[in-house]
Amino acid sequence: MPVMSYIQAVTAALREEMQRDENVFVLGEDVGKKGGVFRATDGLFDEFGEARVLDTPLAESAIAGVGIGAAMYGLRPVAEMQFADFIMPAVNQIISEAAKIRYRSNNDWNVPMTIRAPYGGGVHGALYHSQSVEAVFANQPGLKIVMPSTPYDVKGLLKASIRDNDPVLFFEHKRAYRLLKGEVPEEDYVLPIGKADIKREGSDITIITYGLCVHFALQAAEKLAEEGIDAHILDLRTVYPLDKEAIIDAATKTGKVLLVTEDNKEGSIIGEVAAIIAENCLFDLDAPVQRLAGPEIPSMPYAPTMEKYFMINPDKVEKAMKELAEF
Amino acid sequence: MPVMSYIQAVTAALREEMQRDENVFVLGEDVGKKGGVFRATDGLFDEFGEARVLDTPLAESAIAGVGIGAAMYGLRPVAEMQFADFIMPAVNQIISEAAKIRYRSNNDWNVPMTIRAPYGGGVHGALYHSQSVEAVFANQPGLKIVMPSTPYDVKGLLKASIRDNDPVLFFEHKRAYRLLKGEVPEEDYVLPIGKADIKREGSDITIITYGLCVHFALQAAEKLAEEGIDAHILDLRTVYPLDKEAIIDAATKTGKVLLVTEDNKEGSIIGEVAAIIAENCLFDLDAPVQRLAGPEIPSMPYAPTMEKYFMINPDKVEKAMKELAEF
Amino acid sequence: MSQNRHKELGLTDEQVLHMYKMMLLARKIDERMWLLNRAGKIPFVISCQGQEAAQIGASFALDREHDYVAPYYRDMGVVLAFGMTSKELMLSGFAKAEDPNSGGRQMPGHFGQKKNRILTGSSPVTTQLPHAVGVALAAKMRKDPIVSLVTLGEGSSNQGDFHEGLNFAGVHKLPVITMVENNKYAISVPIEKQIASETVADRAQGYGMPGYTVDGNDPLAVYEAVKNARERAINGEGPTLIEAVSYRLTAHSSDDDDRTYRESKEVDEAKKKDSLITFAKYLQDENILSEDVEKQVNDEIAKEVNEATDYAENAAYAQPEDALRYVYEE
Amino acid sequence: MSQNRHKELGLTDEQVLHMYKMMLLARKIDERMWLLNRAGKIPFVISCQGQEAAQIGASFALDREHDYVAPYYRDMGVVLAFGMTSKELMLSGFAKAEDPNSGGRQMPGHFGQKKNRILTGSSPVTTQLPHAVGVALAAKMRKDPIVSLVTLGEGSSNQGDFHEGLNFAGVHKLPVITMVENNKYAISVPIEKQIASETVADRAQGYGMPGYTVDGNDPLAVYEAVKNARERAINGEGPTLIEAVSYRLTAHSSDDDDRTYRESKEVDEAKKKDSLITFAKYLQDENILSEDVEKQVNDEIAKEVNEATDYAENAAYAQPEDALRYVYEE
C-alpha cells in the first residue's frame, strides 16, 4: 500500500471522485490554477479543466450559496473554504439553507454538497488561521461534520462525504497536512460517516478525541504503555451527529474517561460527549469525566510563547492521562 | 411596585438607559417609526428622535458591523436583530470581530455593544421564527450571552448589558413578551451578568434551565409540590460563560439533576452544563444527569401538531421531573 | 396602454387573457387567505397584492416547462404560473400534511416544488439569490438550454448575498435573471431609507450586467424585459437585473399594521394603478375581456378558490411524530 | 508627471518630500521583513510593495491628527502616516510583547493603535468596512468634524460587507471614504475572475455615491481624489468610493509562490511603473530630490530600519500565560 500524507489523501479522494462522477466539481478561492493555498487541489485544474475546478470571487457566502444551488440542480459540489476561520461569512447559507433544505421541503429537495476547510493550530497562524470552528455548527440537525485524523480516514471519509446526499462539513487539520503520513489503499473505498473508530484498544483509561489530537493521544499512549498504563483511544471522526453508542461503549469499557479537543473548552464538542456519558453511563464511571482543551481565550496567539501555551501536544495529553490513570 | 410584561421591561430598560447616557442608541430594522415588529422600541423614536432610534437598511451584517464601529468610537449601540433566526448573516461580524476585538488588540480597543434578538417558539413562527440560536455563539470567548426569564431580570440584565464594556448578546423569548408579567421596580437597578439565580429553593431534585423553560419548570414544581416532591430550580440567566459555581452547588444540593432547554438537544447549552457536572460533582450524584430538550430536527414546524410536538411545556417538564424524583 | 402592444411582443389574445386570469387567480387566493386569517382559521398571510403583474409578466416570458425559479414569499403569481395549483396553495395556507411546499412545516409563502422546478425557499431574505446562480452555473456546465429566475424585494437587495451572488453570475456570465420586485417598502421602512442609489437597477453596472427599471404594474413591460433577458442568457451573454416597480397594497403581513408608518392616502393613490384594474382595462379596450368573458373568468376563479379552500380546510395535519422525518436521507 | 502638480494641489515642496520619504520608509521596512523571513527570523510577511503611493497619497489628504483609519493588511504606508513607528512595526513583525498592534497576538499586517485612531483589524477581509461606517455614524451623531478612511483589496470588494456597509453609508450620508487598492490580484485570482464590472468604482452608483478610478502609482492623483472626498464628507455630502489602481509587486505573502499563476514578464512591466521610481523622478525633475537629499534620505531610513530591527529582535516575547489576558474587561 502506498504511503501518503494527509493532504495527498485529500487530493486523491477529490481526483478519484471527479473521475468517477462527472457531477462532482470543486469551487473555491485559488483552487484552480494555483491548486489551493495548501495545494489540496493540486493538479486538478490541469486534469479536469476550469469548468470543474472553479476559482471563485472572494466571497464565502456565494461559494456556499452557489454550491447549494448547483447541488439542488443535481451536481455534487465540493466547496473549499480557504481557512475554516473564513467560513463565518457563509454561516447563514450553511445553517439556514444547506442544513434545512431537505427538512423544510419535506424531502422534496436535498443538498449533496461537501464543504472542505483546513482548521486547527500550531502553524504560526495566529488568531484567524488557527481556529477550531466545529462547535459553531454542531447543534444543527441536517448537517454532518467530519474531522478525520489519518490519511486513510481522510480518503475514505472524503469520498463518503462527496457521495452523501446531504451537506457535509469536512474539516482537515492543517498541521496534519504534511505532518501525518500513512498507508492508503489505491483502490476505491469509503468509510461510514457517523461512526467513531477505535484507534487503540486498551483497558485502563479511555481517551475520546478527534483530529490531530488523536495523533497526540496515540503518542502519549505509547509512552504510558511503558509505564503499564493501557489506554483505549476512540477517534470520533464524525463530530456531529455523534456516535453515541461508540462513546458509551468506550466510556464503560474502562470507567475512566479523558476527553481531548484542541478547541477552547466551554461549549466545545467534548462537552456534548461528556453529557452523553453523564446521561448514559454515570454508574460505570470510576472517575469524573476529565476534559483537556484549549484555554478560554478567543483563539491562539501568533507569538510562539503564547501559541505553544494554547496548543494541545503529546506532553499535555500524557500528563492528563497519567493523572486520570492514577485517580 | 408596578407590574409589567416581559417586553415592557425591555422597553423600560432601553428608555432609562437612553435617558441616562446619551451615548446609548438603538439601531435595527423597523425599530424607528414602527417601534419594532414586536414593539420593543415603542415610543423611543418619538422621545429620542431618529438619530438615536435608527431604522437601518435590511442588512444584519451591517447592523452588527456598523454597531461595532460606533462602539469603538465610544458610543453604546443597542442593535436589534428582528428575529434571532436572522442573526446568521451577522455571525462573521459577531464571532470574528466583536468577540475578538479586545483580545486581538491586547486591550487597546473594545466593543461596548448589546445585540438584542427575540428567540424561541410556540408562536406559530415555523422553522425560521422559532429558533434558539445561543449554541452557535456559546463557544466564543469574548462574548457574553444573556437569556432572562422574568420581567425583573430583563430590566436589570438589559441595563447591565448596555453598561457592559464588552459585547453582549441578549436573547429575549418572544413568547414570553406578553405571556409573562411581573413586578419590576421603577428605580434604576442592574443585575450581575454571569450569575445564575435560584428561582426556587428545594431539596429533592434540581432543575437547571433558562428562558421560558424556567417558567415551565416553576409551574411543574408547584404541581409536584402537592405530591411532596420539592424542586430546586436554577435559572442560568447568563448561558455563556456559564456560572460554574452555581451549577455545581445546585447539582450537589439534591444529587438529582434535570437540565431543560427549548433548543434541540445535541450541542445545546445544557450539554456544557452536564459536562461541568460530570467533571466536578460526579460522586455527589444519585442519578444520571437527565436532559429534556427539543428533538433532533432543524427547527420546529409550522403546523400546530408538529409545533406542539417540538415545544417544551409544563407537562413535559413535570413528567421528566417526576421520573427523576422516582429514580 | 397603447394598442396592440401584446401582439408586438408576439403574444396572442389567448395568452394575454391567460395572463390576466392568472393574475386574478393569485389576487383572489390571496384575498381569501386574508379572510381566513381574520376568521381565525389560518395564523399567517403574506401577500402578493400589487405585484401580480410583475410576477405573471416575468413567468410568461420564461420556458415554464424547463426553466427554474427561486421565488420569494410574495410570489404566488410566479408559482401559479409554474404549475402550483390553488389547492396546493391553500394546503400550504392551512399548513396541512399534503402541502407540497413543505408538508405544513413552513409558513405560507415559503414555496418549493421540485416537479415544477420551484426551488425551496426560507425566511431569511436573499439567500435564494446565490441558489439561482448555482442552478445557472450547473445548467451551463451541463449545457442545458435553460435559465433561472430569482426574485426578491428591494429591501432585500441590501443583503450581502445580493452582491456576492450577482457578482458571481457576472464573472461567470451565467444564465440567471434577477427580478427585484420594488414595492417601495421593506415592512415599515420606505425605499429612501433602504437604498442609497436612485434605482435598484443602478446596481447592475457593478456586476457587469445590464439593469432595467420597468413598470411593475404593467405585465407586458415586465414580460418584454424578462423575454429579452432570457434571450441574452440563452445566447451565453450572461445575467440581467430587472427592477419591477409597483407598490405593496396590503400591510406587510397579517402581523403588521401599516397605518403606523404610512398614510392611507398614499395607499389609495397606488390602488389606482393596481394592475388588476389597468390590465383589465387594456384587455377590455382590446376586446379581449368582454363582459361575458369577465363574468365567466370570475365565476371559474371563485369556484376554484372555494373548492381549494374547502379541500384544504378539511385535509389532515401531519401527525406530531412526522416532525421527526427527513432531517437526513432516509 | 506634469510640472508643479503638487503646488496646484496646495502641497509644498517639503510636504511632497515628506510623502516620498514615507513611501520609501514603508518600502524599506517591507524589504527588511522579507529578508528576515527568508533568514528564518520571522514566520510571515505580507507586503505593501506597489501600493505605497496610494497609501501615502490618501493619508496625507486626511487630517492625521483627528481622522480615523481602518486599514487592511498591506497598509504599512497608512499606519506610518498615522503615527505608527518603524520600531512598532518591527515589534509586530517579530511578534514581541511590546507590539502596540496586538502585543504579538496577531500576524504582522493586522494593524491597530487607538492613540493614533487606527482601528484594530483582523484577517477575514472587508469586515473593517462597516466598522469605518460605524465610526462615521458615531462622529456624525456627535457632530465631530472628522472622517474615516477604510481601505481594502479589489478582491475583497466582492464580500457582502462591502455592499452592506457602503449602502448604509450612502443612505445615511456618512463621512466615510472607501479606498479600494486594486493591485490586480487576489492571491492567484486575476481581477477579471474576481469582478464583473469594468472598474471597482463602477459600484459606487449602486450606493448613491460618487466613484473614481485613479492611478494608484501616483500619490498626487490619489491625494487629490481623497482630498476632494474629504471635503465632501466634512460638508455633509456623504461618502465616496475611490479605486486606486496599481499592481502587487511581490508574491501575495511569504507563503505564496506567484510563479505558479502569473508571468514574470507581467511583474517586470509593472515594476517600471513602481511609484518609488516614478515619484522619485518627479521630485528630481522638480529639483526637490537632489542627489544629496536622496543620499541623506536613504541613510536616515537605513539607520531607522536597522535600529528598529535590532530593537525588535532583542525585545521579549509575551509570557505564555499572558495569552489568558484581556478576553473581557479586567
Ligand SMILES: Cc1ncc(C[n+]2csc(CCOP(=O)(O)OP(=O)(O)O)c2C)c(N)n1
Ligand atoms: C435576513 C432577514 N432579516 C430580516 C427579516 C425580516 N423581514 C421579513 S420581510 C422583511 C422586509 C423585506 O422587504 P423587501 O425586501 O422590500 O420585500 P417586501 O416584503 O417589501 O416584498 C424583513 C425585514 C428576514 N426575513 N430576513
Ligand SMILES: Cc1ncc(C[n+]2csc(CCOP(=O)(O)OP(=O)(O)O)c2C)c(N)n1
Ligand atoms: C473572508 C476571507 N476569506 C479568505 C481570506 C484569505 N485571503 C487572504 S487575502 C486574500 C486575497 C485578497 O485579495 P484582495 O482583496 O485583492 O487584496 P490584496 O491581497 O490583493 O491586496 C484571501 C483570499 C480572508 N483573509 N478572508
Ligand SMILES: [Mg+2]
Ligand atoms: Mg419591498
Ligand SMILES: [Mg+2]
Ligand atoms: Mg488585490
